[in-house]
Amino acid sequence: MTPASLVPVTLTVNGRAVQALVEPRTHLADFLREHLHLTGTHLGCEQGVCGACTVVLDGKPQRSCIAYALDCDGSAVSTIEGFDDDVLMGALRTAFSAHHGLQCGFCTPGMLVTARDIVARLGDVPEMRIREELSGNLCRCTGYVGIVAAIRAVCAGRLPIAAIAPIHASAVSVPVLQDAVTRRSASDQVPQAAEPSKPPPAIATGDGRPTLTERITLTAPPDTVWAALADLRTVASCVPGAEITAIEGEAVTGRLRVALGPIRAGFAGQGSVTRDEATRSGQLSGRGRDTGSGSSVEGEARYAVRPAGAGTELEVTLSWRLTGSLAQFARTELVQAVARQMLERFTANLEALIQGKAPAEARPLGVFALLWAMIRARLFRR
Ligand code: FES
Ligand code: FES
Numbered sequence: 400m401t402p403a404s405l406v407p408v409t410l411t412v413n414g415r416a417v418q419a420l421v422e423p424r425t426h427l428a429d430f431l432r433e434h435l436h437l438t439g440t441h442l443g444c445e446q447g448v449c450g451a452c453t454v455v456l457d458g459k460p461q462r463s464c465i466a467y468a469l470d471c472d473g474s475a476v477s478t479i480e481g482f483d484d485d486v487l488m489g490a491l492r493t494a495f496s497a498h499h500g501l502q503c504g505f506c507t508p509g510m511l512v513t514a515r516d517i518v519a520r521l522g523d524v525p526e527m528r529i530r531e532e533l534s535g536n537l538c539r540c541t542g543y544v545g546i547v548a549a550i551r552a553v554c555a556g557r558l559p560i561a562a563i564a565p566i567h568a569s570a571v572s573v574p575v576l577q578d579a580v581t582r583r584s585a586s587d588q589v590p591q592a593a594e595p596s597k598p599p600p601a602i603a604t605g606d607g608r609p610t611l612t613e614r615i616t617l618t619a620p621p622d623t624v625w626a627a628l629a630d631l632r633t634v635a636s637c638v639p640g641a642e643i644t645a646i647e648g649e650a651v652t653g654r655l656r657v658a659l660g661p662i663r664a665g666f667a668g669q670g671s672v673t674r675d676e677a678t679r680s681g682q683l684s685g686r687g688r689d690t691g692s693g694s695s696v697e698g699e700a701r702y703a704v705r706p707a708g709a710g711t712e713l714e715v716t717l718s719w720r721l722t723g724s725l726a727q728f729a730r731t732e733l734v735q736a737v738a739r740q741m742l743e744r745f746t747a748n749l750e751a752l753i754q755g756k757a758p759a760e761a762r763p764l765g766v767f768a769l770l771w772a773m774i775r776a777r778l779f780r781r
Contacts, residue, residue: 404422404423405420405421405422406420406421406422406423406469407419407420408420408421408430408468408469408471408472409472409473410468410471410472410473410474410475410476411474411475411476412431412435412437412475412476412477412478412481413437413476413477413478413480413481414481417435419434421434421468421469423467423469424467425467425468425469426445426463426464426465426466426467426468427454427456427463427464427466427467427468427471427476428440428442428445428452428454428463428464429442429468430468431454431463431476431478437478437480439478439479439480439508440452440454440463440478440479440508440509441505441506441508441509442464443505443506443537444464445464445465446464446465447462447464447465448537449506449509449536449537450462450506450509450510450513450535450536450537451505451506451508451509451536451537452464452509453508453509453510453512453513453535453536454476454477454478454479454512455476455477455481455512455516456471456474456475456476457474457475457693458475459516460512460513460516462535463476470720470721470722472722477512478508479508479511479512482511482512482515485515487515487518487519487553487560488511488515490553491511491514491515491518491549491550491553492511494549494550494552494553495507495510495511495514495545495546495549497549497552498545498546498548498549498552499541499545500541500545500546500548500549501540501541501545501546502540502541503539503540505539506536506537506538506539506540509536510533510536510538510546513532513533513535513536514533514546514549514550514553516532517529517532517533517550517554518550518553518554518557519559519560520559521554521559522554522557522558522559522560523554523555523556523557523558524554526547526551529547529550529551529554530543530547533546533547533550610716610717610718611716611717611718611738612714612715612716612717613714613715613716613738613739613742614712614713614714614715615712615713615714615715615742615745615746616707616710616711616712616713617710617711617712617713617746617749617750617753618709618710618750619710619711619750619753619754620706620709620710620711621679621704621705621706621711623711623753624704624711624713624749624753625679625704627749627752627753628674628681628702628704629674631643631646631651631672632646633752634749635653636748636752637744637745637748637749637752638655638741638744638745638748639740639741639744639745640655640656641653641654641655641656642654642655642656649671649672649673650669650670650671651669651670651671651672651683651685652667652668652669652670653667653668653670653685654666654667654668654687655687664689664691664694665689665690665691666687666688666689666694666696667687667688667689667690668685668686668687668688668696669685669686669687670683670684670685670686671683671684671685678703679703679704679705680701680702680703680704681701681702681703682699682700682701682702683699683700683701684697684698684699684700685697685698685699686698694721694722695721695722696719696720696721696722697719697720698717698718698719698720699717699718699719700715700716700717701715701716702714702715702716713746715742717738
């Protein structure tokens, strides 16, 4: 890896400004642990499932193992170390000890970050709501009874508080520059954490953006497919959750709804479309914003139509950049599962439309379909 392939990132971590050069694929948890040595953020599954890596990103608990550090550029991050002198976290630590809310302690940093968010955001909440809110944090030891009891003990009689960032006794912003390259070479003698699990091979991150290329085989001949792709509203009707609201020349306005378990996002935005008859290829680029989460996406879809026997090979390349709270879904198999599911549904819908039938699926992707896709991918990988 040459320095040329490193990219700059600027974050505020536990109240301190940090600048560094990182590999585009570096996820936030590795950045915190390896570059800043904030090892209180634990890594369990590295797939966004266990919650051990939970930190506060721009005021909300997020999984740092599935967010690229690069996508968090400009954000404020609080790790468990950042809550050292936080009054509410202090109460939770004491309660976790008193109620036997930890045994091995592996889940505890993430559990405490989530617990603090529950108490701060909701105040006095019943046990069932605490269990629901904790559903993204797994503990292999305690059976959760002590953890829930600890949170109940702390939240009892409390009102929600607006600010959920840590309240430091001496909140100061100290500009500290840590160049990742320098820091790495200077810390060669420091034991390095294990190499992070690689993103699935189909996802490249050459220019800092995840990029995924898929080749789809359609039974219709290339002329028919190329003609169908000329109608943007037809194309949009084949993409789960997509809708075009206006087309003016090459400019397009539309929406894309995404549903991932408890997360519902609706990106509204503008884009532009180009098509090249000579090479039978086209491109759609655009950007959109989800006002609910404050997240933004900018991306590009390129496609090319080629003959494949009696049918057609449609090559689709997607590249995107997510920022904001949904940036936690910018990495790993979840992204691959989303893209694959989108393309599978798109293919089925386009085939149906070409045959004069209505698209089978217009609703956004569901979490169970995605989980199944991820499980299936793992099963067939072995
Ligand atoms: S390490 Fe399991 S969710 Fe991040
Ligand atoms: S205390 Fe061991 S995993 Fe939770």
